[in-house]
Amino acid sequence: QVLLLESGPGLVKPSQTLSLTCTVSGHSINSHNFYWHWIRQHPERGLEWIGYVSYSGTTYYNPSLKSRLVISADTSKSQFFMSLSSVTAADTAIYYCALRRSNYYGVGLDPWGQGTLVTVSS
Amino acid sequence: QSALTQPASVSGSPGQSITISCTGTSSDIGGFNFVSWYQHHPGKAPKLLISEVSVRRSGISDRFSGSKSGNTASLTISGLQVEDEADYYCESYTIRSTMYVFGTGTTVAVL
Numbered sequence: 548q549v550l551l552l553e554s555g556p557g558l559v560k561p562s563q564t565l566s567l568t569c570t571v572s573g574h575s576i577n578s579h580n581f582y583w584h585w586i587r588q589h590p591e592r593g594l595e596w597i598g599y600v601s602y603s604g605t606t607y608y609n610p611s612l613k614s615r616l617v618i619s620a621d622t623s624k625s626q627f628f629m630s631l632s633s634v635t636a637a638d639t640a641i642y643y644c645a646l647r648r649s650n651y652y653g654v655g656l657d658p659w660g661q662g663t664l665v666t667v668s669s
Numbered sequence: 670q671s672a673l674t675q676p677a678s679v680s681g682s683p684g685q686s687i688t689i690s691c692t693g694t695s696s697d698i699g700g701f702n703f704v705s706w707y708q709h710h711p712g713k714a715p716k717l718l719i720s721e722v723s724v725r726r727s728g729i730s731d732r733f734s735g736s737k738s739g740n741t742a743s744l745t746i747s748g749l750q751v752e753d754e755a756d757y758y759c760e761s762y763t764i765r766s767t768m769y770v771f772g773t774g775t776t777v778a779v780l
Contacts, residue, residue, distance in 0.1 A: 551714075586771075593672055594758055594771035610766045643715070652762035655705035657717035657726065 569644030
């Protein structure tokens with residue numbers, strides 16, 4: 548059973564960089580065709596797909612965040628990461644990590660972590 | 670990015686059936702059978718219910734079913750139960766550069 552756990556600072560100052568970690572247990576992070584995703588939920592709003600890092604290290608980002616975003620992985624630690632620079636209050640959200648077990652677009656995200664709230668405020 | 674459109678809330682009595690719609694465009698829902706549905710109890714991890722429009726995840730009750738017509742996907746919950754009270758989100762692959770897009774979310778209330 549794959550389990551995901553997000554961690555990171557709950558509070559980030561405007562213009563700084565938001566850095567989050569997703570720790571994976573129960574499966575190898577470099578298993579073939581595993582795609583590790585980040586998603587966020589703004590307060591009182593729906594979900595926004597952020598991007599992913601694949602089992603082989605390739606990445607794909609939401610174009611609206613691409614200029615500020617880096618997603619990477621450390622297979623030795625079974626962790627993957629996201630870093631979002633130049634944050635503003637608009638980046639305040641609950642951030643989730645999740646797994647998609649295929650490069651087939653029809654496969655859903657399963658499982659998800661419980662999420663971590665990040666507030667951008669001075 | 671343009672999110673998929675869902676009703677903000679849907680309600681029903683125990684035992685009834687409800688349907689949640691998810692409307693997109695030919696660039697996403699209408700163009701592909703790549704729609705997933707998630708159940709989210711606030712404070713918990715979202716849970717995958719359905720993939721590929723209508724394929725239930727293993728272990729998910731057959732009270733949950735998915736379908737699609739044109740640019741609109743639907744999730745039907747039959748035999749509504751109190752524990753079905755949650756937020757529900759659709760997700761679709763899109764040919765736009767965002768690759769994936771979520772719905773605006775629907776809160777289900779069991780009256």
